[in-house]
Amino acid sequence: MAKSHVSTTVNGDPVEFLCDAPETMLDVLRNTLGLTGTKEGCGTGDCGACSIIVDGRLVCGCLMLAVEATGKSITTIEGIGAPDRLHPVQQAFLEDAALQCGFCTPGFIVAAKALLDRNPDPSETEIRYWLAGNLCRCTGYDKIVRAVQHAAAEMKGQPA
Amino acid sequence: MTYEPKNLRVVGTRPIRHDGADKVTGRANYASDFTLPGMLWGRVLRSPHAHAKVISINTDKAIALPGVKAVITGADLVLPDAGITQAGESAINTQHLAKNLLARDKVFYDGHPVAAVAAISDAIAQQALGLIEVEYEVLPHVIDVDDAVKDDAPLLHDDIFTEGVEPRPEKPSNIAKRIVVAKGDVAKGFAEADFVIERTYTSKPVHQGYIEPQGVVANYAEDGQAMVWCSSQGQFLIRDLCANMLGLETSSLKVIPAEIGGGFGGKTTVYLEPLALMLSKASGRPVKMAMTRGEVLRATGPTSGGSYTTKIGAMKDGTIVAAEVVLKFQAGAFPGSPVGAAVMFCSAPYDIPNLSITGYDVVVNLPKIHAYRAPGAPNGAFAFETVLDELARELKMDPIDFRAKNSAVEGSKSPYGPTHGPLGGIECLSSAKNHPHYKANLGPNQGRGVASGFWINIGGQSAATVVVNRDGTIALVEGCPDIGGTRASLAMMCAEVLGIAAEKVRPSIVDTTAIAFNDVTGGSRVTFATGIAVVQATEDAVRQMRERAAKMWDIDVEQVGWRDGAAQELNGNRSLTIAQIAQKAAKTGGQIMGHASINASGAGPSLTTHLCDVEVDRETGKVTILRYTTFQDAGKAVHPSYVEGQMQGGAAQGIGWALNEEYIHDAQGRLENPGFLDYRMPVASDLPMIDAVIIEVPNPNHPFGVRGVGEAPIVPPLAAIANAIYDATGVRMRDLPFSPPKVLAALEAAEKAKG
Numbered sequence: 070m071a072k073s074h075v076s077t078t079v080n081g082d083p084v085e086f087l088c089d090a091p092e093t094m095l096d097v098l099r100n101t102l103g104l105t106g107t108k109e110g111c112g113t114g115d116c117g118a119c120s121i122i123v124d125g126r127l128v129c130g131c132l133m134l135a136v137e138a139t140g141k142s143i144t145t146i147e148g149i150g151a152p153d154r155l156h157p158v159q160q161a162f163l164e165d166a167a168l169q170c171g172f173c174t175p176g177f178i179v180a181a182k183a184l185l186d187r188n189p190d191p192s193e194t195e196i197r198y199w200l201a202g203n204l205c206r207c208t209g210y211d212k213i214v215r216a217v218q219h220a221a222a223e224m225k226g227q228p229a
Numbered sequence: 230m231t232y233e234p235k236n237l238r239v240v241g242t243r244p245i246r247h248d249g250a251d252k253v254t255g256r257a258n259y260a261s262d263f264t265l266p267g268m269l270w271g272r273v274l275r276s277p278h279a280h281a282k283v284i285s286i287n288t289d290k291a292i293a294l295p296g297v298k299a300v301i302t303g304a305d306l307v308l309p310d311a312g313i314t315q316a317g318e319s320a321i322n323t324q325h326l327a328k329n330l331l332a333r334d335k336v337f338y339d340g341h342p343v344a345a346v347a348a349i350s351d352a353i354a355q356q357a358l359g360l361i362e363v364e365y366e367v368l369p370h371v372i373d374v375d376d377a378v379k380d381d382a383p384l385l386h387d388d389i390f391t392e393g394v395e396p397r398p399e400k401p402s403n404i405a406k407r408i409v410v411a412k413g414d415v416a417k418g419f420a421e422a423d424f425v426i427e428r429t430y431t432s433k434p435v436h437q438g439y440i441e442p443q444g445v446v447a448n449y450a451e452d453g454q455a456m457v458w459c460s461s462q463g464q465f466l467i468r469d470l471c472a473n474m475l476g477l478e479t480s481s482l483k484v485i486p487a488e489i490g491g492g493f494g495g496k497t498t499v500y501l502e503p504l505a506l507m508l509s510k511a512s513g514r515p516v517k518m519a520m521t522r523g524e525v526l527r528a529t530g531p532t533s534g535g536s537y538t539t540k541i542g543a544m545k546d547g548t549i550v551a552a553e554v555v556l557k558f559q560a561g562a563f564p565g566s567p568v569g570a571a572v573m574f575c576s577a578p579y580d581i582p583n584l585s586i587t588g589y590d591v592v593v594n595l596p597k598i599h600a601y602r603a604p605g606a607p608n609g610a611f612a613f614e615t616v617l618d619e620l621a622r623e624l625k626m627d628p629i630d631f632r633a634k635n636s637a638v639e640g641s642k643s644p645y646g647p648t649h650g651p652l653g654g655i656e657c658l659s660s661a662k663n664h665p666h667y668k669a670n671l672g673p674n675q676g677r678g679v680a681s682g683f684w685i686n687i688g689g690q691s692a693a694t695v696v697v698n699r700d701g702t703i704a705l706v707e708g709c710p711d712i713g714g715t716r717a718s719l720a721m722m723c724a725e726v727l728g729i730a731a732e733k734v735r736p737s738i739v740d741t742t743a744i745a746f747n748d749v750t751g752g753s754r755v756t757f758a759t760g761i762a763v764v765q766a767t768e769d770a771v772r773q774m775r776e777r778a779a780k781m782w783d784i785d786v787e788q789v790g791w792r793d794g795a796a797q798e799l800n801g802n803r804s805l806t807i808a809q810i811a812q813k814a815a816k817t818g819g820q821i822m823g824h825a826s827i828n829a830s831g832a833g834p835s836l837t838t839h840l841c842d843v844e845v846d847r848e849t850g851k852v853t854i855l856r857y858t859t860f861q862d863a864g865k866a867v868h869p870s871y872v873e874g875q876m877q878g879g880a881a882q883g884i885g886w887a888l889n890e891e892y893i894h895d896a897q898g899r900l901e902n903p904g905f906l907d908y909r910m911p912v913a914s915d916l917p918m919i920d921a922v923i924i925e926v927p928n929p930n931h932p933f934g935v936r937g938v939g940e941a942p943i944v945p946p947l948a949a950i951a952n953a954i955y956d957a958t959g960v961r962m963r964d965l966p967f968s969p970p971k972v973l974a975a976l977e978a979a980e981k982a983k984g
Contacts, residue, residue: 108259112521166874169878170439212874213913
């Protein structure tokens with residue numbers, strides 16, 4: 070079967086790739102584009118380790134076919150923060166010790182950024198339900214929720 | 230090394246972890262993030278049956294598929310000599326390991342590997358699996374532990390004769406071992422007791438649930454030199470097990486530790502690594518393999534379920550006089566459940582004069598059970614701490630006072646032999662009793678539960694090297710994978726001894742060719758044992774720097790002290806910083822490097838008490854955790870944030886075990902919930918904040934007083950939640966998990982009984 074040619078945007082860069090029809094966006098990010106910050110924890114959309122933002126919407130990379138990327142704009146963990154400054158969510162995760170093994174962390178940071186982009190002042194309950202698609206087995210979520218609250222406060226304090 | 234109180238400037242603070250930026254940006258490389266040029270993709274064919282004879286395996290069609298480079302089966306794996314490899318808190322039988330890696334004449338569980346393939350793409354490798362023809366003769370299977378011990382149970386192995394029974398049985402059995410801990414006279418104790426309660430409990434296997442599935446890249450060269458990249462809890466263990474499985478010399482194999490995406494004990498053995506090496510050897514190419522989540526759940530070791538009977542007797546004044554416990558644990562396909570730890574530790578928070586605790590290690594058609602955080606202890610504590618709750622109510626005593634009255638303290642003899650040193654059990658209980666949580670009001674259908682837990686912790690072998698760089702910064706070289714912040718805790722102890730900032734120390738976890746053997750990251754041992762190695766290596770470097778300063782000043786080394794990151798002249802006011810000494814190192818004797826390689830003992834147990842408030846929905850049976858507070862003796866919290874993280878994370882795993890997690894099998898013994906949708910681990914919206922109160926009763930055997938903290942937090946939640954559900958509803962839940970259908974059924978049964 071011939072491969073499909075896809076033109077898309079990843080972290081602001083124009084990107085082209087060839088893929089087989091069954092390949093997921095997660096497969097292509099990790100194996101074709103070398104963006105291994107997006108992790109595979111389950112492959113069934115249950116753990117959120119492969120969270121990416123597609124045209125402003127939070128998506129599991131494992132549930133999106135790579136061919137669906139055509140014409141879309143995709144943000145991965147590698148596209149969050151700048152070389153001279155981490156994103157406030159990343160900084161808060163560091164300061165608040167919101168990670169242990171770190172494997173789920175890219176997915177949580179992508180998901181938390183997507184939340185704060187949409188709702189800059191979420192309640193604890195809103196944070197917990199928004200992040201319910203992301204599994205962490207190490208932290209019990211306490212420090213993750215606090216880090217997102219911390220990041221929200223930091224971001225409100227900053228000029229838009 | 231012994232504990233001495235000190236003024237601390239780094240230990241006890243909360244710096245940003247050294248590997249933090251890598252982990253919040255996606256830079257950190259885990260098992261499956263690595264690739265090599267020319268790499269093949271490997272896949273495993275697994276048994277669809279819980280128990281079957283393998284009549285034949287035909288791989289001809291698979292190997293003929295274009296793009297397939299190698300196919301292996303159990304026939305390609307030479308059975309190693311019988312032997313035991315220590316893996317932290319587990320002991321690995323190498324012959325059983327080989328039979329688990331690739332089935333030989335029998336498959337013992339749904340998911341048992343029977344063959345593996347390497348091909349030029351993952352898609353071709355998967356296609357090739359479908360071309361392998363395996364003929365099975367399906368056998369009756371057994372999973373439930375009480376069924377497996379029956380005389381007419383399907384027999385898994387014809388060469389297992391129960392150990393620990395005299396005389397040696399004549400017939401083979403699924404009971405691999407019987408273990409007994411006893412002291413005093415239990416019959417006499419029960420005869421004296423004013424109150425005696427006996428209850429039976431069951432639980433199902435639960436999985437460690439690390440989010441990173443096992444993955445590996447192996448590269449086997451023509452000269453027999455091989456490299457393995459994988460995530461594990463110990464690169465040296467992986468090296469030794471792989472060398473054993475493939476008959477390699479230790480020096481032929483280099484294992485590079487990837488970042489590890491959670492382990493909880495489950496990554497203290499091998500599943501894919503030897504297969505990837507065999508496929509690489511057969512194909513002459515590097516081979517990458519990674520498990521799917523379904524494979525992780527079907528074929529990597531969960532921890533045991535089982536059945537447990539506890540009988541405890543107490544006097545009217547609350548003194549416990551006797552306890553008798555029988556614990557039957559599922560071992561999975563091969564012997565080796567953690568029942569021994571449950572036997573030794575289920576009663577260990579308490580000092581009980583008459584004890585009889587018996588454990589049975591029972592093989593069943595499940596994946597080989599493997600270590601999971603305080604292995605065995607949560608099961609044992611579930612069956613013990615719930616009876617204590619019932620007794621406290623009979624005695625009309627506060628459950629915390631009841632536990633405190635019977636607590637083991639310094640000088641009491643532990644059930645497993647040694648006499649206790651300083652212990653924090655009483656401190657945890659009194660801190661819990663005085664906490665606002667314990668006094669807060671509860672509403673209708675709400676209840677509060679208390680439970681305590683004990684974990685022994687281990688020491689073991691660790692090595693560390695402290696390299697002094699010319700600018701005065703430090704390279705800290707160590708060999709224990711960092712699962713939860715040990716780079717930070719080790720670097721902080723190094724910085725404390727040197728008198729510099731933690732940020733000036735860069736910790737690295739190196740491959741098996743770059744440092745002496747280290748035991749695994751397990752047994753809550755790294756901040757304790759590797760911490761001692763780091764302190765000794767740092768002290769070695771300080772000694773050398775004092776010698777160099779003495780040489781530079783032309784005075785006796787005894788005249789040189791060390792303070793605030795500099796050599797200080799004791800009878801003068803000259804000082805030399807680390808950088809000033811290091812810059813002259815070439816002329817004063819060469820570069821400066823401190824080293825230590827130790828086998829630490831005296832880990833010091835960690836005790837913990839949990840408070841849990843629940844609300845039970847009487848219409849659905851759903852149990853909601855309203856409030857949760859953990860109290861734990863950390864000895865000394867080097868980085869308090871990561872100690873809290875262990876306490877919170879362990880509690881959350883215990884909550885999942887209590888409320889939802891379980892292996893569910895169909896009538897054929899196949900796992901029905903091999904995915905995170907149906908194997909339901911807690912998510913953020915299931916939990917409240919988890920308050921962590923750190924108690925510090927210094928461990929006399931560590932320079933900063935450290936005790937391991939990682940495992941104890943998973944011990945109390947099962948019982949704490951069971952006790953809270955009773956407090957809320959008046960219904961005792963004795964069969965885990967307390968999922969909504971089970972709680973609802975219990976509530977309805979209780980209503981019916983009332984009439």
